[in-house]
Amino acid sequence: MTNDPEKHGAETDFARKMSYGDYLHIDTILSAQHPLSDAPDELLFIIQHQTSELWMNLMLHEVASARRCIAAHKLPEAFKTLARVSRIMEQLNSAWDVLRTMTPSDYTTFRDQLGMSSGFQSLQYRLIEYALGNRNLAMLKPHSHDPVGSARLQSELAELSLYQTVLTFAAQQGHDVPEALISTPATAPHQADDAVRALWAKVYKDPATHWTLYELGEKLVDLEDYFRRWRFNHVTTVERVIGFKRGTGGTGGVDYLKMMLSVELFPELWHVRTEL
Numbered sequence: 001m002t003n004d005p006e007k008h009g010a011e012t013d014f015a016r017k018m019s020y021g022d023y024l025h026i027d028t029i030l031s032a033q034h035p036l037s038d039a040p041d042e043l044l045f046i047i048q049h050q051t052s053e054l055w056m057n058l059m060l061h062e063v064a065s066a067r068r069c070i071a072a073h074k075l076p077e078a079f080k081t082l083a084r085v086s087r088i089m090e091q092l093n094s095a096w097d098v099l100r101t102m103t104p105s106d107y108t109t110f111r112d113q114l115g116m117s118s119g120f121q122s123l124q125y126r127l128i129e130y131a132l133g134n135r136n137l138a139m140l141k142p143h144s145h146d147p148v149g150s151a152r153l154q155s156e157l158a159e160l161s162l163y164q165t166v167l168t169f170a171a172q173q174g175h176d177v178p179e180a181l182i183s184t185p186a187t188a189p190h191q192a193d194d195a196v197r198a199l200w201a202k203v204y205k206d207p208a209t210h211w212t213l214y215e216l217g218e219k220l221v222d223l224e225d226y227f228r229r230w231r232f233n234h235v236t237t238v239e240r241v242i243g244f245k246r247g248t249g250g251t252g253g254v255d256y257l258k259m260m261l262s263v264e265l266f267p268e269l270w271h272v273r274t275e276l
């Protein structure tokens with residue numbers, strides 16, 4: 001017998017009611033794929049990037065919320081949010097398995113259509129880096145033609161980064177944090193600092209006494225661990241698909257991305273491990 005959902009109470013008249021598609025604006029999302037070629041894999045390439053951008057949108061929302069929770073000393077709420085951020089990164093990491101099915105032969109059929117566009121120009125990726133604390137102001141330039149994007153980057157730069165927010169919390173708990181690191185929003189990538197490493201050493205050598213900071217430190221290590229995996233998946237996929245060709249964005253490609261693997265978001269949290 002064929003199932004009739006109406007007999008089970010399912011609503012089927014949406015002439016005057018909000019439906020699934022209305023609420024989620026599915027029309028808008030599904031009318032945003034515009035391949036520039038007839039290459040069969042261009043749709044995969046577009047959707048892969050668009051879904052990544054959607055997850056990045058959520059990630060920015062959650063990082064902002066985590067920062068507010070830490071600043072308000074609502075640590076359990078911040079832990080929950082940071083755990084979610086790591087799960088989002090995991091989602092972004094598994095997505096590479098889909099893109100990896102695209103061979104160099106597939107990609108070269110439409111790569112020329114991309115012109116000089118590149119993920120290097122992703123506004124949300126840069127906002128995430130800035131929110132976490134990797135504030136390289138040279139990365140503002142590709143957005144200077146875009147007043148709305150530039151304004152978003154500037155308003156992010158007017159906030160303390162996530163790492164600065166954590167260090168401010170540590171200072172409020174009575175730990176020694178150099179004032180210059182937390183007094184104003186950072187305008188350069190965070191550099192490893194001896195006093196901060198000493199602070200984390202104190203925390204990690206006696207977790208029972210400093211449990212909240214210990215848990216916070218591990219949440220940041222988790223997040224950076226996932227971030228590193230994203231960068232590694234990216235560079236490996238890039239090598240697999242374009243070898244050592246220059247990037248459309250103008251960089252050396254794989255060599256440039258390999259250099260970016262050495263970026264440390266929360267350096268002292270990694271360095272401290274040697275002395276434990």
Ligand code: HEM
Nearest residue numbers: 052118119120122125238241242247248249250251253260
């Ligand atoms: C076949 C697929 C891909 C290739 C060949 C590729 C290639 C590259 C290359 C060569 C760069 C260096 C900049 C340049 O000169 O263009 C780059 C940067 C970047 N790509 Fe991709 N990419 C791919 C997929 C993706 C995906 C799926 C994302 C997800 C959004 C992404 C996001 C980024 C970001 C954010 C950067 C800047 C990284 C940084 O500044 O550290 N890429 N990509």
Ligand SMILES: N[C@@H](CC(=O)c1ccccc1NC=O)C(=O)O
Nearest residue numbers: 114117118119120246247248249
């Ligand atoms: N940089 C890539 C092109 C690329 O991957 C790309 C192009 C437009 C929009 C997003 C992209 N993804 C990541 O860089 C290349 O050199 O082939």
